[in-house]
């Protein structure tokens with residue numbers, strides 16, 4: 001079927017039956033995320049106009065200042081998913097603990113849990129740089145009819161049934177996978193409709209962009225330092241181009257389109273790295289693999305890691321297949 005002018009709503013309905021566990025519940029869930037994304041997009045776009053910038057005066061569990069828009073995006077996503085009674089549990093980067101969803105009508109009957117980073121890269125908000133929402137969906141492990149428990153959330157990334165992100169950039173896009181490739185939809189703000197603009201997205205096998213916070217170079221381990229030097233050497237198609245927005249969703253999105261590698265390594269100051277396994281790395285790793293790329297946390301595939309806690313951090317390297325494989329050669333030299 002032609003992809004011309006296809007809306008996200010149409011796409012969801014058309015693909016509802018191709019999903020292997022299909023009962024319509026996942027489609028409703030993606031629809032709810034679509035709705036919340038539009039609401040948050042509206043708030044993000046008017047951020048410079050109204051007085052909702054700056055720290056809200058609260059800190060999240062990682063001890064970082066929350067920006068007001070983080071709080072708002074968190075509320076909007078949780079509210080939308082809760083009101084529609086389509087998930088049994090939500091875990092958010094902005095919440096200390098997971099939330100169990102139940103109602104008198106529903107009695108814990110829903111199958112899916114959602115993990116969400118409502119507004120990633122929020123330090124970029126007050127300088128008008130792109131931010132994003134990241135989401136990850138699993139089937140619960142515990143039986144329906146009972147409240148969710150921590151084990152429903154602490155599943156390895158390979159168990160994800162869907163994952164995606166919204167990038168609030170020059171255009172707003174929703175990009176997601178249900179395990180059958182990656183598709184990108186661009187919002188037409190005039191009418192509030194997402195259109196399929198990037199069908200079947202793929203990382204180029206090779207890339208020429210490396211994205212890392214090089215200000216931390218001195219603290220990186222030798223394998224990463226050597227790989228960065230390799231990127232900078234004059235040989236073949238090198239030196240590569242360095243591009244780092246400091247907003248994972250945007251850096252990933254650009255690298256997927258143009259070919260590149262994103263790195264947030266561990267260092268002598270942050271032994272676990274910075275990014276969260278459940279809210280950031282797993283969904284991006286699922287998307288990367290579905291788009292012909294790779295995602296590793298050092299020696300291991302991100303999607304194989306068994307999480308131990310909700311807010312666990314992990315080093316993260318993700319992008320074009322041959323770039324990640326080359327980096328892995330450097331990392332294994334020192335392990």
Ligand code: AHM
Nearest residue numbers: 119120121122123213246247248249
């Ligand atoms: P956040 O969840 O607190 O926004 O942090 C995650 C962000 C990523 O989007 C980005 O890639 C990274 O932190 C940038 O960190 P740094 O400023 O240390 O380079």
Ligand code: MG
Nearest residue numbers: 117119120121
């Ligand atoms: Mg984040």
